[in-house]
Each structure stands twice: as C-alpha cells, then as structure tokens.
Amino acid sequence: MSPDKRTVVIKAEGVSKRFGTVQAVDQVDYQLYENEVAGILGSNGAGKTTFFNLLTGYYLPDEGRILYQGQDVTRMTPQQRVSLGMMRSFQLTSTFDNLSVIDNLVLAFFRAHKSASLWQLLINTCRKHRKDEKILATLASFDLERVADRLVKHLGLGEKRRMEIAMEILAEPKVLLLDEPLAGLAESEIKGVLDILRQQVGKQTILIVEHKISHVQDFLQRLIVMHEGRIIAEGGYECLQNPEVRKSYWQIDDSASESASASADAGEVS
C-alpha cells in the first residue's frame, strides 16, 4: 500500500501566514492520509502551531487553500470544521476550569452526539448525561474516575492533559489534531497519554505536533520536519538524519545521534 493510493483527508495547498515581519508559515504543501498517525516536528518557532491554526481555522491563511476530504474549507469557521469531523487541542491546555471534569466531558460528548441547537442544550440536563456509559467508560480508561467531580482548576497538569484528550476522543472526530499534547508532562504521564492514543490508531486520523522527538519515538508512522515556516524533510524516522534537519533541528553538523536527541530534549515549550 503506497501512501499515494491512500485517501487524503486534509490537504494544504501553498498556505502561508505572516505576522508582521515574521513569515511564520511559508508556502506549505501538505497531505494527511486517512487513519495514519502523522507528526509535525521542528524546533520552537518553526511555525508548527501556526500551521496547525491554519488547518483548524483559527487563522485565515494569507494565501493558499485548505481542503478537507476534497472540499475547500479555507473560509469555514471552526464550528463548521468541527461538524465535518476535525477536532483539535491547544498547545497550552485549554479546558473549562470552572466546570467539573465530568461536565467537561459531557460538553464534548453532547455536541458530537446530539445537536448543539439551543433548544437541545436547554432541555437536557448535565446530570442525566453524567451517567452516560460512554462517558463513564472514558473516565475509567483515562484514569480520571477519582477526580470526576473535582473542578478542573484543581487538577494537576497531567490529569488536565489526559482530560483534554479524553474530551477530544469522546467527541469521536474523524481527524484528531493535537498540538504538543505531551509538553510539560512527567515521563510516566507521557506513557499514559501515548497508551491512550495508541488505542485510537486505525480508528482515527491523528496528527501530532511535537518538538521533542524522544517523546514520540516509535509512535509516528510518518513525519514532517518544519523549519522557519517551511517543510524541510518528510518521511519516516530516517529523514531526521537528513543533513538539513541535523543542522536546523538538532543544531549539529556532525555528531552521534545520542547527543542529538539530548540536545533536542533540552529545548522546552515556549
């Protein structure tokens, strides 16, 4: 099965985005295939988040088009893209801190499975949906049962991250777009999140932005490396050995791969 024969879910055609004098994303062409697990790597400021924001409709591109299953979605609102099956997370965890964990999940679940018309929102109570089997099962598999009734603002970062991903998975989108879902987590927590994501492989298309390659070692099926707004390498893990990547991403000209991953690990999320 060669990649080219697979169905393209999201396609970016020459998209660019500029902030003042910074060309954050520069003429990027990209294709995301159905049910693959793809990654976007690159150092801080490479333009990963901006590219992500263009795909999900947070920003309008200065030029270029975004296609979703062949349909031009460049000018669609985020809500419209959600209805089509795209769901994203934010680099800095974005949750409803003044609601309980379970109510965060209820909101994610409700929109995906009922309509979001005001009338439906009014005639349904949270209490009823807190007992929904799917939500309870998700709580269990994300190890969030103990904190289910706690307000999100009282959670630790690891629990918050897990909950955010739980929200996205509950909404059952066709495409799951995660912006640095592992940033700021302890090693043990990273393993937990990856285990959860592994269960989704094959069921959903997953695109992960990550700047520490060691986090997602063995997990990605295909990756691209971004640098200064452009894609500088594409393919399997072997493309990380490409000289340009070694220079811009690992910041080394010639050295063992051991110290390479160490230097990549040193950088933290902005």
Place this chain on the structure above:
Amino acid sequence: MNALKWWWGILLAFALLGVSRTFLPLPFMNEVVIFSIYAMGCNFLIGRVGYISFGQPAYLAFGAYACAFYLFYFGTNPLVGIMVGVLGGLVVSLVIGPLFVRLRSDYFAMVNLALAVIVFYLTQKVLVDITKGDNGLWFMTRITSTPGLDLTIPGQFFIFALIVALAVCAFYKYLDDSIYGACCLATKINENKLQFLGYDNFSIRLLAFVIANTTTALAGAMYAVYLGFVSPEMASPSRAADPVIVTLLGGVGTLFGPIVGAIAYTGMKDVISKLIGNWELFIGFLLVFIMLVADQGIWGTLAPLLEKLLWRRKATLPVATKR
C-alpha cells in the same frame, strides 16, 4: 438525592420569606421580593456568563414603562400589564442583544450604562408627551381587581410576587443544571475551546442576555403594578449599580445570593436611613467593609459553613445510631 435537596432548599427559602411577612413590614417584604427578581437576572449575567452590566435600570424601565403604557392608556388588568412588560423586555433585548453581546465584558458594562442614560433622557425629556416626564404615569386607580389573588391589595400582591419569584428562582436553578448552563460557564472562561468543540458562543450569550433582561423587565413591570406609577427615576443612571451591588453582596453565581443580597441591601437602607442623615455614605462604607471581609458575598460565605454544619450532623448520625 442531591436534586431533591436543592428543590427543597428553594421551597424552604421561600417559606421562610413568606413567614417573615408576619413580623416584618409588608412594604419592606414587597420591595425585597421584587428586588430579588431584579437581582436574579443580574446574577445570571455576572455569575454565569461573566457580563457585568451597569445598565440594568434601562431594562427595568423597559418592562415598567411597557406595563405602565398598557395600564395608563389601554387596559386595566394588572396581570396583562405584567405580561406586556415582559414582552416589551423580551423584544427590546432581542433587538439590542445581538449588538451588545459581541462586546468584551468591560465595554459591555459601559455600553449598557450608556443605554440607561439614553432611556432616562427619553422618558424624562424626549417622550414627555407619552411619559409625562418627571411627573410620571399614575394609574393606581385604574388597575382593576384580579380574581384569585387581588394585586391591588398589597398583602395579596406579596403572595403573588412570592410565587413569581419562586418560579424565576426555580427556572434559574433548572438553567444552572442544564447543558446550556454548563455552556454559559464555559463561554465565560474559554470561548475558544467552546468554539472548537463546535458550540456557537454568540447564540449562547444572546440567549443569556435575553433571559436575564427579560427577567429584569419582569421585575420592572411588577414594580409598576405594585407602586401604581412609574417615573424616569426608574431608569436613573444613579441607581445603575444597585443590582450589581445586591448581586455582589449576596454572592455572585449562587442561587440564593440575589435574595439574601436584596434583604441585606433593603434592610440596611431602611434601618440606617432612619438612624443617620447621610445614610448613603454610610452604606457605601459598610459595603466596602463587607466586600473586604467576605469577598464571596454573604450567601457565598454562609452557604459552605451551613453545608459543613449540616453535613457534620449527618455524618455523626449513623455513628450515634450504631451505639
């Protein structure tokens, strides 16, 4: 179980209000109950959606004047008058809402204040022909008795107002528990996330605006019927902070905050104005003091204490029975 507890709580609160009527003056109680309804709308806006408005008198006046126009020029039935007032508030907030709810919270507060100023001058100066300016519209004698509860008798009006307030309170309790209520809290702190879950922030906010200000108009119409007259004083920008103060005093975002706040504020006003000349200044200081000591408001501070008390009693019960 929990649900039952809450509904019983509402009934208990209103039973207490009803009983208070036997030892507190009737005008005070009527004032408190109507003010509670007024503050409930404001409390929903601030506590649930995060919108502070310094223009609530405008919506109060829309309800009051709509009701007054009906009772002064057209009909005599106070119940119909109140319905006209509510309808007036509904229509106005549907027209104004789409413009206002796009604004950020701080601009929202000011633009509402501007609206109150506009409404004040409209009723006082511009529309003198129909509002009679500062003289106000007097229709006490035109109001006819209604079968069942006679709204022209203050004692029976109180029972009516109590029932209306109970209905509004129960309605807001239901809203709090609905998915919509959760969406309101969500849009208050993280509209981006809500949008990327596929919800429409605008319509959620618009509905909150309409619900809150229709409630305010209802309070206005009830004032009109209770007092038997309306004047521009109702929309006076100098009273613009009143419902916000009552909401903060009672406890923002709590169910009974508006009632507790209305009792405290009206009570302070009544008692202190009899004792001291410059009572408004004194109340100002008192408010600052209360806010500093209990920044959760009176009910926001008391409720957890009460809960702890009740909970402890319950927790000790089983132990006691085992012995």
